[in-house]
Amino acid sequence: YAGFQAEASRPGEPIQPIAPPQEINLAKSELGKKLYFDPRLSKSGFISCNSCHNLSMGGTDNLKTSIGHGWAQGPINAPTVLNSSLNIAQFWDGRAADLKEQAGGPIANPSEMGFTHELAISTLEGIPGYVREFELVFGSPAVDIDKVTEAIAEFEKTLVTPNSPFDQWLLGDDDALSAKELAGYELFKLSGCIACHNGPAMGGNSFQKMGLVAPYETENAAEGLAGLTGIDADRFKFKVPTLRNVELTYPYFHDGEAETLAEAVDVMGRLQLGRTFSPEETEQIVAYLKSLTGDQPSFALPILPPSTDQTPRPNPFGN
Amino acid sequence: YAGFQAEASRPGEPIQPIAPPQEINLAKSELGKKLYFDPRLSKSGFISCNSCHNLSMGGTDNLKTSIGHGWAQGPINAPTVLNSSLNIAQFWDGRAADLKEQAGGPIANPSEMGFTHELAISTLEGIPGYVREFELVFGSPAVDIDKVTEAIAEFEKTLVTPNSPFDQWLLGDDDALSAKELAGYELFKLSGCIACHNGPAMGGNSFQKMGLVAPYETENAAEGLAGLTGIDADRFKFKVPTLRNVELTYPYFHDGEAETLAEAVDVMGRLQLGRTFSPEETEQIVAYLKSLTGDQPSFALPILPPSTDQTPRPNPFGN
Ligand code: HEC
Ligand code: HEC
Ligand code: HEC
Ligand code: HEC
Ligand SMILES: [Ca+2]
Ligand SMILES: [Ca+2]
Ligand SMILES: [Ca+2]
Ligand SMILES: [Mg+2]
Numbered sequence: 001y002a003g004f005q006a007e008a009s010r011p012g013e014p015i016q017p018i019a020p021p022q023e024i025n026l027a028k029s030e031l032g033k034k035l036y037f038d039p040r041l042s043k044s045g046f047i048s049c050n051s052c053h054n055l056s057m058g059g060t061d062n063l064k065t066s067i068g069h070g071w072a073q074g075p076i077n078a079p080t081v082l083n084s085s086l087n088i089a090q091f092w093d094g095r096a097a098d099l100k101e102q103a104g105g106p107i108a109n110p111s112e113m114g115f116t117h118e119l120a121i122s123t124l125e126g127i128p129g130y131v132r133e134f135e136l137v138f139g140s141p142a143v144d145i146d147k148v149t150e151a152i153a154e155f156e157k158t159l160v161t162p163n164s165p166f167d168q169w170l171l172g173d174d175d176a177l178s179a180k181e182l183a184g185y186e187l188f189k190l191s192g193c194i195a196c197h198n199g200p201a202m203g204g205n206s207f208q209k210m211g212l213v214a215p216y217e218t219e220n221a222a223e224g225l226a227g228l229t230g231i232d233a234d235r236f237k238f239k240v241p242t243l244r245n246v247e248l249t250y251p252y253f254h255d256g257e258a259e260t261l262a263e264a265v266d267v268m269g270r271l272q273l274g275r276t277f278s279p280e281e282t283e284q285i286v287a288y289l290k291s292l293t294g295d296q297p298s299f300a301l302p303i304l305p306p307s308t309d310q311t312p313r314p315n316p317f318g319n
Numbered sequence: 320y321a322g323f324q325a326e327a328s329r330p331g332e333p334i335q336p337i338a339p340p341q342e343i344n345l346a347k348s349e350l351g352k353k354l355y356f357d358p359r360l361s362k363s364g365f366i367s368c369n370s371c372h373n374l375s376m377g378g379t380d381n382l383k384t385s386i387g388h389g390w391a392q393g394p395i396n397a398p399t400v401l402n403s404s405l406n407i408a409q410f411w412d413g414r415a416a417d418l419k420e421q422a423g424g425p426i427a428n429p430s431e432m433g434f435t436h437e438l439a440i441s442t443l444e445g446i447p448g449y450v451r452e453f454e455l456v457f458g459s460p461a462v463d464i465d466k467v468t469e470a471i472a473e474f475e476k477t478l479v480t481p482n483s484p485f486d487q488w489l490l491g492d493d494d495a496l497s498a499k500e501l502a503g504y505e506l507f508k509l510s511g512c513i514a515c516h517n518g519p520a521m522g523g524n525s526f527q528k529m530g531l532v533a534p535y536e537t538e539n540a541a542e543g544l545a546g547l548t549g550i551d552a553d554r555f556k557f558k559v560p561t562l563r564n565v566e567l568t569y570p571y572f573h574d575g576e577a578e579t580l581a582e583a584v585d586v587m588g589r590l591q592l593g594r595t596f597s598p599e600e601t602e603q604i605v606a607y608l609k610s611l612t613g614d615q616p617s618f619a620l621p622i623l624p625p626s627t628d629q630t631p632r633p634n635p636f637g638n
Binding site: 037038039044045046051054055056057058061062063067070071073247248250251259260261262296298299300301302303304306307309313314316317 | 356357358363364365370373374375376377380381382386389390392566567569570578579580581615617618619620621622623625626628632633635636
């Protein structure tokens with residue numbers, strides 16, 4: 001991400017406001033929006049990206065772990081897609097370099113959309129409204145997974161959330177935060193949260209060990225970076241999640257085991273910083289974190305082009 | 320339904336144009352829209368009304384039978400919610416008198432949303448954004464199933480689809496239909512389809528036997544009206560489905576066994592009228608039926624009020 005950075009009126013701060021969407025190819029993003037909402041990219045015809053990253057609910061499903069094809073129980077908490085264009089890499093362990101690479105994953109994941117890229121493409125090829133739109137956007141009517149994921153990624157670039165109360169404060173409005181929220185921000189900086197949760201997204205820009213000072217106990221099998229590198233020291237290293245809209249993205253942590261923000265803040269203090277916050281301090285930090293909820297993306301529910309007699313049909317219950 | 324009827328420029332026709340939404344309580348409908356999209360009305364936190372009546376896809380799921388809680392396979396094809404306010408009664412067998420009575424059904428149906436009214440209400444009571452909105456709309460903050468279903472029904476009243484090419488023709492635009500579409504309409508009237516598919520919704524206003532002239536063969540267990548009345552003559556009597564937007568509501572019939580409009584038209588001709596259409600005639604009728612696709616409801620994706628620490632959590636995988 002190398003886009004515009006709003007020039008903050010408080011340039012000394014370690015956090016920058018979220019910038020509005022920049023350099024969007026509108027036609028491509030509109031196509032991507034349809035694909036994002038289209039359950040025909042799944043084997044069942046029932047599950048779309050929006051099923052698990054519900055843009056009515058902060059870009060997540062608010063479940064501990066997701067429900068996928070055949071009611072499969074997912075292995076890990078679904079992160080928000082909001083501001084995901086600001087991430088250095090995608091997934092908790094960063095195994096996809098960018099949004100385009102990421103978007104191919106869930107379609108073919110047996111426990112998510114349960115489909116194959118080939119079948120998804122032949123479904124789209126059988127929908128004349130899509131074929132025309134691919135031609136309009138890409139200059140040729142051929143549909144392939146490269147174009148599909150490129151369009152979805154373009155739509156996801158629009159899913160930023162500027163204008164939170166905290167951003168209004170960063171941009172100079174002294175009244176945008178209450179005294180309690182400001183006290184929370186001071187604590188957030190002074191106690192060291194800012195070391196990992198910084199930049200416009202307040203996260204998403206580094207991998208850090210969960211359980212730095214004291215070990216994190218979980219029954220979840222995810223290993224973090226170690227699953228990719230095989231290196232023992234990478235065990236439980238996860239991409240630091242964004243704290244933008246964190247009020248909306250409950251439950252918390254990669255295993256979804258923290259139900260409330262107060263619990264997540266308490267765990268962070270003890271396990272990452274060796275510090276136990278008083279109830280008042282936790283309350284202040286939580287109040288501050290709730291000031292990070294920005295304007296949610298607002299757009300008309302897309303109307304999808306209908307299948308025709310030639311379009312392959314979904315297969316929800318068969319093999 | 321006793322609303323405004325657009326005065327057609329062709330008053331002799333047995334079908335009237337779809338009227339735009341009338342006498343809508345906007346605040347109530349906006350609340351109903353949120354509830355319609357809110358998966359927290361289901362046990363899993365994953366299934367909303369819009370999961371099965373997807374307003375991006377003609378108000379249906381385009382599946383033979385629906386997917387419900389725990390990936391349960393539904394017993395019958397999901398009808399569209401579009402123009403459902405024009406129905407004399409709700410469900411294929413009419414067992415709910417109106418939209419308000421209907422809306423309570425799926426929440427508590429174990430194979431649909433799998434919840435109870437009590438749990439749905441305590442979930443909503445735990446969401447301050449909803450409590451405030453119920454107070455605004457109904458004058459008191461108490462949440463109950465009566466208000467919930469009333470608000471959803473108010474939203475559903477807005478889900479009409481005026482302005483189809485056929486309606487434009489009905490309203491006097493001679494160029495709105497092609498010669499083929501017009502020929503299809505003539506056939507539709509002359510061969511007798513109009514006997515059952517009439518009124519603005521072209522259906523929804525009577526119960527008729529499926530397989531009037533020749534029996535309908537199906538493995539689906541639904542009995543139609545007989546399931547309610549116990550009367551043998553009511554076997555396979557179903558509410559005549561609306562033909563508005565029928566291009567979008569595939570697959571067809573209560574069992575979802577007709578995949579294409581051509582197949583549905585052929586079956587209707589033979590089983591309801593004892594008439595076998597030539598391929599050309601079927602094509603003309605299908606072309607006409609596709610002219611019944613109206614303006615789809617257009618509105619911003621609703622942003623749902625977040626749960627708080629006190630809100631009961633969904634239970635997707637437990638008992
Ligand atoms: C069945 C649930 C499910 C579906 C469907 C789904 N996702 Fe995800 N998504 C997840 C989960 C769970 C993760 C985390 C996986 C991990 O990190 O190992 C994830 C991760 C992501 C991420 C990475 C975010 C980050 O901060 O690392 C993005 C972006 C994303 N999904 C977008 C999409 C898109 C686009 C689609 C549709 C093509 C989609 N998802 C479909 C559950 C789902
Ligand atoms: C050393 C790095 C580091 C420090 C310091 C740190 N965090 Fe985190 N934070 C992380 C990582 C890594 C995760 C993800 C852990 C996981 O999911 O297992 C995380 C997760 C969170 C979450 C949950 C977000 C979500 O969506 O799941 C919150 C809230 C949070 N941190 C707040 C804080 C606060 C408040 C502080 C200071 C008290 C803090 N963090 C200090 C690295 C850090
Ligand atoms: C799991 C799938 C599913 C869910 C969720 C669901 N429905 Fe339905 N809906 C159906 C099916 C299947 C039928 C037909 C049942 C029958 O006729 O016996 C139906 C029938 C209807 C009808 C009657 C339409 C007609 O023409 O008779 C309306 C209106 C409706 N649903 C609205 C809703 C609303 C409002 C919600 C949410 C509160 C909802 N549905 C949730 C599958 C679902
Ligand atoms: C005697 C009453 C009657 C007549 C005449 C009739 N229909 Fe129907 N139509 C029905 C009923 C009842 C159904 C629902 C049957 C079922 O689902 O099992 C239906 C269903 C349909 C459907 C499927 C709609 C859907 O959403 O599933 C189409 C299309 C249709 N009719 C078109 C026609 C056409 C074209 C004609 C004339 C050739 C016609 N009908 C004549 C009563 C009738
Ligand atoms: Ca405030
Ligand atoms: Ca989460
Ligand atoms: Ca249907
Ligand atoms: Mg036309």
